[in-house]
Amino acid sequence: MKIGGIEKLWYTKNEVRQMEAQLILRKLYPKSRMAEKLIRACQSNGLLNSALVLFTRVLPQEHAKVYTLNSLMRAFCESEAQSEAPVLIYSHMLRRSLLPNKFSFPPLFKSLSQSHVSLAQCLYSHVIKLGHQHDLYVLNALLHLYASSCQLALCRRLFDHMPHRDVVSWTVLIAAYNNVASYHLALLVFEHLHYAGFLPTRVTIITALHASAHSPNIQMGLWIHSFIQRHAWELDLILGTSLIHMYSNCGRLQEALSVFCLMKHRNVYTWNALLKGFALAKSGHQAISCFNIMDKDGVRPDQVTFLALLSACSHSGLVDQARHFFNLLLHSKYGFCANVKHYACMVDVLARSGLLTEAVELMGRMPFQPTKAMWGSLLLASKAQPDFQLGLLAARNLIQLDPDNTAYYVHLSNLYAAMGRWSHVEKVRGIIKDRHLTKDLGSSSVEVEHQSHVSQLFA
Numbered sequence: 389m390k391i392g393g394i395e396k397l398w399y400t401k402n403e404v405r406q407m408e409a410q411l412i413l414r415k416l417y418p419k420s421r422m423a424e425k426l427i428r429a430c431q432s433n434g435l436l437n438s439a440l441v442l443f444t445r446v447l448p449q450e451h452a453k454v455y456t457l458n459s460l461m462r463a464f465c466e467s468e469a470q471s472e473a474p475v476l477i478y479s480h481m482l483r484r485s486l487l488p489n490k491f492s493f494p495p496l497f498k499s500l501s502q503s504h505v506s507l508a509q510c511l512y513s514h515v516i517k518l519g520h521q522h523d524l525y526v527l528n529a530l531l532h533l534y535a536s537s538c539q540l541a542l543c544r545r546l547f548d549h550m551p552h553r554d555v556v557s558w559t560v561l562i563a564a565y566n567n568v569a570s571y572h573l574a575l576l577v578f579e580h581l582h583y584a585g586f587l588p589t590r591v592t593i594i595t596a597l598h599a600s601a602h603s604p605n606i607q608m609g610l611w612i613h614s615f616i617q618r619h620a621w622e623l624d625l626i627l628g629t630s631l632i633h634m635y636s637n638c639g640r641l642q643e644a645l646s647v648f649c650l651m652k653h654r655n656v657y658t659w660n661a662l663l664k665g666f667a668l669a670k671s672g673h674q675a676i677s678c679f680n681i682m683d684k685d686g687v688r689p690d691q692v693t694f695l696a697l698l699s700a701c702s703h704s705g706l707v708d709q710a711r712h713f714f715n716l717l718l719h720s721k722y723g724f725c726a727n728v729k730h731y732a733c734m735v736d737v738l739a740r741s742g743l744l745t746e747a748v749e750l751m752g753r754m755p756f757q758p759t760k761a762m763w764g765s766l767l768l769a770s771k772a773q774p775d776f777q778l779g780l781l782a783a784r785n786l787i788q789l790d791p792d793n794t795a796y797y798v799h800l801s802n803l804y805a806a807m808g809r810w811s812h813v814e815k816v817r818g819i820i821k822d823r824h825l826t827k828d829l830g831s832s833s834v835e836v837e838h839q840s841h842v843s844q845l846f847a
Contacts, residue, residue: 454486461495474499475507490520494529502537509542528556535564555581559592566598574599575608588615590627597630601637609634613643623651629658636665656690663696672704689722691730698733702740710737728754732761739769744778760789767799779803794825 461474474496481488493515500508512530520526527550534543543564550557558581565574578596581588588596593612600609613631621627628651635644644665651658659682666675679697682689694717701710714734717726726734731754738747747766751758763782770779783800790796797820804812 454481454489454492457481457486458489458491458495461492461499465495465498472499478511488514488518490523490526493520493526497526497529497533500533502539505534505537505539505542508533522551524550524552524554524557528554528560531557531560531564535560535567538564538567540564540568540570553584555586555589555592558584558586559589559595562592562595562599566595569602571599571602575603578608590621594626594630597634601630601634603638606638606640609638613647623647625651625653625655625658628654629661632658632661632665636661636668639665639669641665641669641671654687656687656693659687660690660692660696663693663700667696667700667703670700670703672700672706672709675700676706676709691724691727694726695729695733698730698737702733702737705741707737707741707743710734728756728759729761731756732759732765735762736765739765742769742773744769744773744775748778758785760786763789774806776803776807792823792825794820797825 457477461477464473464477478488478492478496481492493511496511497508508530515521515523515526515530527546531543531546531550534540534546543561547553547557547561558577562574562577562581565571565577575596578588578592578599581592593616596612597609600606600612603609612634616623616627616631623631628647631647632644635641635647644662648654648658648662659678663675663678666672666678675697679689679693682693694713697713698710701707701713710733714726714730716722717724717730731750735747735750738744738750744766747769751762763785767779767782767786770776770782780800780803783796783803786793786796787800797816801813801816801820804810804816
């Protein structure tokens, strides 16, 4: 085939590989621009590693173009290929004295993981030196990296110093607070977005719904739902499931069911959100009925489905039904086995029902080490029975797993006191004092003067 003849708009993968081989074998790359053309052909065919090799080892410096390399970095970001490639391309650009432009940095920041925050800060200094510190797309890309890396302080500082913001900037900040479980602050940011005159997108709404699902006040969630209705948005899989998750977490099962019935399409995540609601509401029979309908509809359950089912059975005292579902997991009926969380749920089912011996036997047979959740279930059950020896065993194991948790020492001390073993009580209290452990104070929150909190946050 010809190497330098008529340029085609599209090549097959085989043609690209042949051209690559001929270019290298005939040493044509110093005399032509075929290497750059071939990079674009490799990129359009998904041969990104070949394109990277051509750029780093073959392409002459005078033929390298920034826009080609920016495009290659974007292609790596959008693929499942190695994430280090954009940084490698960028470093080669600098070594070849190619000046990056504002389109070079968004894919570069996107390619970095949370372990590369220091590198991102270094790259941001390049952004400033090159005069792109006011570019919204560059700043949003860096903002997203900080948010996904749970670097809230860096994220907030960058947001506050941005000369201009768009709805993407606000959405990323909401997500940043979600990522560190500061859901009330996430909702305050969402509220202030409206004061700033921005209209939320679907992504913004879904992000805010996640925060609302973890908020003690459902008013913002209700407002978001009314916003969706006012704008006649279709309840697609993601939006509908997010609404169901929010209502389920807030104990509003009727609203969750209403949204569920309005959805044209549902997947396993939609069903799981509803099942979780039944579990939280201690409606075990409804959860089982829901699962049976799901199974008849041909929706294949996943591991989360069975966690919700076992949890619903646990809170409703449905031991036999829980055994049935757990046996389905043990026999891998749906293609997966019980994991450690399923075992923890089953231990909780047995412990809550007073079947402590069976719970301990299950922990002894399972292919996992007992977890804090399991020992915690036994500790609570032993107080209800009461079973002092089992309580002591559970408390000691909890302390071994989490030696800095004061509550476990308090439980152990109380058990010794109930048994009249006062010397042991003093010994445990001495350990608490020597380790400078303090009992966590309880706290509660109410929504007071919501508006004033908004002004404080953005002062």
